[in-house]
Amino acid sequence: MVTPWIHRYAQRTQRMTSSTIREILKVTQHPEIISFAGGMPAPELFPVDEIGEAAEIVLEQWGPQALQYGLTEGYPPLREMIVRHMARYGIVVTIDEILITSGSQQALDLIGKVLINPGDLVLTENPTYLGALQAFTMYGADYTTVPLDEDGIVVERLEDALRAGPKFMYLLPNFQNPTGVSISAPHRDTIVRLSDRYGIPIIEDDPYGQLRYEGAHIKPFVVLDSEYRQCGREGGYTGNVIYLSTFSKTLAPGLRLGWIVAPREVILRLVQAKQGTDLHSSTFDQYLAYEVGHGGFIDRHVQRIREVYRQRRDVMLAALERAFPDRSCGVRWTRPMGGLFLWVILPEWMDSTDLLKEAIGEKVAFVPGGPFHAAGGGANTMRLNFSNATEAKIAEGIERLGRVVSRHIEQHR
Numbered sequence: 001m002v003t004p005w006i007h008r009y010a011q012r013t014q015r016m017t018s019s020t021i022r023e024i025l026k027v028t029q030h031p032e033i034i035s036f037a038g039g040m041p042a043p044e045l046f047p048v049d050e051i052g053e054a055a056e057i058v059l060e061q062w063g064p065q066a067l068q069y070g071l072t073e074g075y076p077p078l079r080e081m082i083v084r085h086m087a088r089y090g091i092v093v094t095i096d097e098i099l100i101t102s103g104s105q106q107a108l109d110l111i112g113k114v115l116i117n118p119g120d121l122v123l124t125e126n127p128t129y130l131g132a133l134q135a136f137t138m139y140g141a142d143y144t145t146v147p148l149d150e151d152g153i154v155v156e157r158l159e160d161a162l163r164a165g166p167k168f169m170y171l172l173p174n175f176q177n178p179t180g181v182s183i184s185a186p187h188r189d190t191i192v193r194l195s196d197r198y199g200i201p202i203i204e205d206d207p208y209g210q211l212r213y214e215g216a217h218i219k220p221f222v223v224l225d226s227e228y229r230q231c232g233r234e235g236g237y238t239g240n241v242i243y244l245s246t247f248s249k250t251l252a253p254g255l256r257l258g259w260i261v262a263p264r265e266v267i268l269r270l271v272q273a274k275q276g277t278d279l280h281s282s283t284f285d286q287y288l289a290y291e292v293g294h295g296g297f298i299d300r301h302v303q304r305i306r307e308v309y310r311q312r313r314d315v316m317l318a319a320l321e322r323a324f325p326d327r328s329c330g331v332r333w334t335r336p337m338g339g340l341f342l343w344v345i346l347p348e349w350m351d352s353t354d355l356l357k358e359a360i361g362e363k364v365a366f367v368p369g370g371p372f373h374a375a376g377g378g379a380n381t382m383r384l385n386f387s388n389a390t391e392a393k394i395a396e397g398i399e400r401l402g403r404v405v406s407r408h409i410e411q412h413r
């Protein structure tokens with residue numbers, strides 16, 4: 001007898017939804033379509049030669065070890081390298097406070113596994129990163145959300161949401177996915193104090209912090225928190241923040257390598273959770289990342305990525321000015337100082353999912369903004385990615401999209 005699988009799935013799978021947008025976006029693989037939909041880095045910038053050379057060195061010098069099972073916590077020299085990297089951003093930790101993960105996405109899943117009981121409230125920005133919602137929802141999270149403005153999360157609204165007693169706040173400090181906005185320095189200070197007052201931890205997801213194209217670096221929450229409570233040196237970091245970052249945007253996402261910084265007691269729990277998930281992240285990839293990175297290559301490479309993405313962002317912003325209806329028609333967009341995305345807000349009555357179908361007819365694609373909103377709403381928004389298309393394609397694609405948006409507004413009138 002063949003089992004009726006439908007009766008075997010765990011209850012939590014009922015919260016897994018297949019997205020209609022994903023179905024529509026499948027066609028964006030077609031070479032004629034200019035897609036601003038994905039969140040992918042530019043493949044022409046991947047350091048293929050350097051990774052190739054590193055792979056040879058790793059196999060020659062460390063072959064058997066690099067192909068063997070490893071520590072769940074991660075390859076110690078890679079963690080040492082991350083300690084040095086983080087120290088430059090003011091994050092003073094030891095390797096005992098670092099766990100290597102299979103991308104930041106796994107970090108989000110492990111955090112869900114360790115912290116979320118079914119029915120727990122999680123505080124998120126509205127909109128927020130869809131992959132985090134997917135990870136947390138699987139563990140039964142419900143959400144309380146706080147809106148964003150150009151200074152990031154609206155702190156005046158935060159306290160009300162904290163009073164609802166969320167398990168943690170999930171915040172994206174720099175060039176947020178999907179909107180591209182960052183949380184300002186004064187707001188970060190306020191949030192660290194509120195986190196302390198209410199005893200509610202911060203999950204700081206920072207994949208884009210290094211991809212800043214203008215303006216000064218702003219201290220991450222984990223630094224502000226350790227300064228606030230004067231921890232972080234000999235005693236290790238013992239504060240309220242779990243910090244996540246990744247090699248996906250600075251080296252290559254296919255390596256699937258990220259890391260978590262957290263108080264040791266939390267790392268211990270996350271390590272136990274990771275053991276049940278994948279034992280450890282790929283040993284070979286960790287050796288590779290160390291071999292490529294330890295001499296300072298990643299820093300030089302990031303400079304190049306910044307130059308290319310800054311120009312692409314500028315081309316997209318200039319094209320939007322030229323081709324899109326303006327504020328007088330109720331259309332506006334963010335001007336991110338870094339990262340991979342910008343965010344367009346259309347007139348209230350417009351539905352960007354309808355617009356996407358027409359846009360695909362014009363051979364251009366984007367991601368409708370609705371699903372990024374944990375509490376619903378945002379049907380009139382869209383995310384545009386500027387890292388994954390050439391400048392010429394960006395200009396042409398925004399021209400096409402502008403025509404679709406203008407046509408909609410004309411028809412409405």
Ligand SMILES: Cc1ncc(COP(=O)(O)O)c(C=O)c1O
Nearest residue numbers: 039103104105129177246248258
């Ligand atoms: C905010 C945010 N967090 C986490 C991730 C996951 O990144 P990865 O698993 O490749 O490190 C992404 C990917 O785009 C992201 O935008």
